[in-house]
Amino acid sequence: MAASFSVSSLVGRWLFAVVLVFGTYNPTDYSYVSWLFNPATAFGPVTAIVGVLLLIGWIIFLRATLLSLGWLGILLGSALLGCLVWLLVDIGWLSLQADGAMTWIVLALLSILLAIGISWSHIRRRLTGQVDVDDIEDGRG
Structure with a gap:
């Protein structure tokens, strides 16, 4: 059975996006970029782990957005x-x-x-009843 989609799931995804975007950079001193470029910060395993976690988050969000909206959808949304x-x-x-x-x-x-x-496939399915299916490699050559 497919998972249902609701406004609360969209809000949850948006909150994750807010943490990702504003955690990476914002005009205050409370962001990864500010922390990383602060002269008092010594680059070490903690800054590297946080950076890799942010990079993973960006890749997940950007890939999902690009696959679901495409360049035209991103342009129109912007x-x-x-x-x-x-x-x-x-x-x-x-x-x-x-x-x-x-x-x-x-x-x-x-x-x-x-x-x-990241939510577009769910929104589209709710609006149109159509399901998006990603190509999955099944190991056959």
Whole structure:
């Protein structure tokens, strides 16, 4: 039986994407990039393990997003999210004048796009009833 998809599973995937994106980089001193390039940080096994874990997370999210949305879907999703930011700025709900505001917005939009990408097969199945099947090698040559 196939696992059911719900808003809570999308939110969970988005929270993982938020941790991945903002844990890798953000404009504060609390990110892997800031930690790694801090002169007081000595590169060692802990920084290497955290870096490899982040790399694994990025590969999982990027591969799933690319396979499920494709380049056109990523481009259209980015355009839609960018237009939403434009709308929010245009109606005065969002200001880009604050220092680092655009960085925070881009990082948040990236996490949303990754969450949609990793969830897209489930969303598509729910909307259309169609199931995506990945090619699986069965060992026959």
